[in-house]
Amino acid sequence: MPRTRTVERSRLVPHTIDGTTHLVLDRYEEKVPLPPRDWDRLVLTGVTAAAAVIGVASIIWSTASIGSLLDLVVPLTAAAYAAALVFDLVWLSCMALEWLARYDQERAVLPRRAGYVALGIAMGAVGAHGWIAGEFAIGCVAAAVSGLAKVMWSVVLRHHAKPLDSHTQQWVDAERAKAGGRLAMVSVRRELTRAEEAVAAERAALSGASGPSPDADPDRPEARVENPDDEETPATTGPMTIADAVRTAVSSGITDPDAVLRYVRKVADANAKESSVERYLRTVRRPA
Numbered sequence: 001m002p003r004t005r006t007v008e009r010s011r012l013v014p015h016t017i018d019g020t021t022h023l024v025l026d027r028y029e030e031k032v033p034l035p036p037r038d039w040d041r042l043v044l045t046g047v048t049a050a051a052a053v054i055g056v057a058s059i060i061w062s063t064a065s066i067g068s069l070l071d072l073v074v075p076l077t078a079a080a081y082a083a084a085l086v087f088d089l090v091w092l093s094c095m096a097l098e099w100l101a102r103y104d105q106e107r108a109v110l111p112r113r114a115g116y117v118a119l120g121i122a123m124g125a126v127g128a129h130g131w132i133a134g135e136f137a138i139g140c141v142a143a144a145v146s147g148l149a150k151v152m153w154s155v156v157l158r159h160h161a162k163p164l165d166s167h168t169q170q171w172v173d174a175e176r177a178k179a180g181g182r183l184a185m186v187s188v189r190r191e192l193t194r195a196e197e198a199v200a201a202e203r204a205a206l207s208g209a210s211g212p213s214p215d216a217d218p219d220r221p222e223a224r225v226e227n228p229d230d231e232e233t234p235a236t237t238g239p240m241t242i243a244d245a246v247r248t249a250v251s252s253g254i255t256d257p258d259a260v261l262r263y264v265r266k267v268a269d270a271n272a273k274e275s276s277v278e279r280y281l282r283t284v285r286r287p288a
Contacts (some may be wrong), residue, residue, distance in 0.1 A: 004031040043262035044159065051149075051156045058149035059088045062122055065142055069129035086124055088146060095153050102161040104169065119150045240268045246280040257281060 007030050012023040067081035074080040096117030101108035123143040130139015164172065240248065245268035249260045260281055264272045 003034040005034050007032050008031070047159075048156055051152045054149045054152050055092060058146050059085070059092070061142065062088045062126055065129045066122070066125045069125060069132065072132070084125075087122035091122060091146075091150060092153075094118060095150075095157065099157055099160070102157065105161070105163050105171070106169075108161075115150070119146060122146050157277045169250070230269040242268050242272050242276055243280050243283075244268070245285055246277060250281070250284050254276055 008027060009030050010025055010027045013026045014021050015024045024111065046222075061082045063081060066084035066087055067077075070080035070083055071077050074083075091114075094111040097111035098108045098115065101111065123146050126143040129138040130136055130142055133139070242264055246260060247262040249263045249269075254263060256262055257278060261272070261274055261277045264277050
């Protein structure tokens, strides 16, 4: 008989009281068959857990051995064992980077090679401790602990690795390059913005120190081209009322209501209302 498990489900059912029917929630239990046990996944999980335990044991063993070696020349024992911890952590970190690159064999090459180099240094340090202690054979056996841990993790990672075919790998590389370009442009734009702000601040400081810049000279032809309204503004001869200012502007060829309003506020009343200027403007334009 296949194995089953009980699952609680719910459904809406009609329920009537005094002739009024409502849909209510009805909870019930149902037995569903269990899928067959995935022994492959269980074995792989167990092997990965065993590799993790072996890695921790290797760190402890190497740290104790190399720390004892460094303690011979380092006055502070804690510093010696802290430095000894680095030896195994380096190659284990390289293994972690190799795991992250398990879908890209080309990127996994560098951390794999760096891990082997770090492992060789760690094993050499452990063996040197045994040789200095007069037990070279024991030192070699002790160094083999880190080597076995590395071999175990290499086998596990190789089993987890899922290499991509050539076309899929090229597609992934293109997408990664596109995303990397967008990410790089964020930093580049931030750098350009800082540079432009620095240039603007420098120009403002120099302009304030040396007086008005040539760009601000209204007599220059470039300034007149950029501000055509200034050429149309008639010269003021003295205090004006709003009506006089409107008549002067119209007689000078200024017909745009906004330009007339700006002229009135410039020569007559800085607080002139737009409605008042429009009223005088209609009066001036009205045929006699």
